[in-house]
Amino acid sequence: MAEDFTILEAAGKREWSGQQGSVFVDHTFLVKRTRDGEEMSVVMTHKPETEPAQVGTTVNGDITENKFGKKLKRHFDGGGGGGGGFTSGSSFNGNGGGGDRGKDIRRSVALKGAIELAIADGKPSTDEVARLTNELEEILINAPARPANPTSSPEHPTTLMDVPVSTNGNGADPDQDDSIPF
Secondary structure, eight states, X not given: OOEEEEEEEEEEEEEEEOTTSOEEEEEEEEEEXXXXXXXXXXXXXXXXXXXXXXXXXXXXXXXXXXXXXXXXXXXXXXXXXXXOSEESSOOOOTTSOSHHHHHHHHHHHHHHHHHHHHHHHTOOOHHHHHHHHHHHHHHHXXXXXXXXXXXXXXXXXXXXXXXXXXXXXXXXXXXXXXOOOO
């Protein structure tokens, strides 16, 4: 079960190569388990380009023990692709709220959408992308959080097929006959 550990002191690092030639870095830290206040020396392993934990931050993870000693394996929120694992009093929820990480994610999503919209409109200027990014970010800020296990509904469609279609593009009812009688 994952627990929170506060990094009290950085005690050194060691670079090494795995059996397949991949390079890793072991950082040794003195940590304090939040649950019971126990202090212990642990090793955290990561790739050289990954930023190590900083003194004073909290890391969520599990302690395992092997022939080399205690290892702290970080748990990352959000699933896949890295990121997460460290907290410093900020929170994160699914709609991009809370902390700098939430703001960064929300801004990235808004920027990606703005670029796609600008290209689709045939106006991919910097000004247009900036305007659309700001509008989309505001929409994301005000968007209601999705349920943890969404079921398809008009408020929370799970696929594009679940999105209700109420007009035929000109504001008229799609079931209404809009042909011109002759």
